[in-house]
Amino acid sequence: MEITLNVNHNIHKVLVESDEMLLDTLRKLGYKSVKKGCDTTTCGICSVSIDDELIPSCSYLSYRAEGKKILTVEGLKEDARKIGEALTAEGVEQCGYCSPSLVVAIHTMLKQYEDPSDEEIKHYLVGNLCRCSGYEGHNRAIKHYMEVRHDGSK
Ligand code: FES
Ligand code: FES
Secondary structure, X not given: OEEEEEEOOEEEEXXXXXXXXXXXXXXXXXXXXXXXXXXXXXXXXXXXXXXXXXXXXXXXXXXXXXXXXXXXXXXXXXXXXXXXXXXXHOOOOOOOOOHXXXXXXXXXHHHHOOOOOHHHHHHHHHOOOOOOOOXXXXXXXXXXXHHHHXXXXX
């Protein structure tokens, strides 16, 4: 079937199978930041924002995304750069495999919560497995990025 997807404000008409998952469709469209990290919907590496909700694209049927706004890290541009800098400053960006989905998770979280608590940050990070580092650095990086935003210097 042919569906129309809005990805990073770009409109794509694309042929998909009825059981095709959004992860595969996004990669087919060239959004290669969206990656597969497991077969059990547990790693979060495939996560994208759909209408400002963080969703694992490996278990979301592509046709369900019609009429919705999909965001991947490619669409976040300046915000992605600044979040990436905050992560790098804390030394948590190592192999980088988890980074695109982590940046999308942080961006989506800050759309939902202006000033997330430690618990809310944990809730968002828990769905995004990082095999290389602990989560304290991620937490510090998020807080640093939030301060930069509150300073109005973003
Ligand atoms: S690939 Fe692991 S949750 Fe989607
Ligand atoms: S930096 Fe390697 S998985 Fe997170």
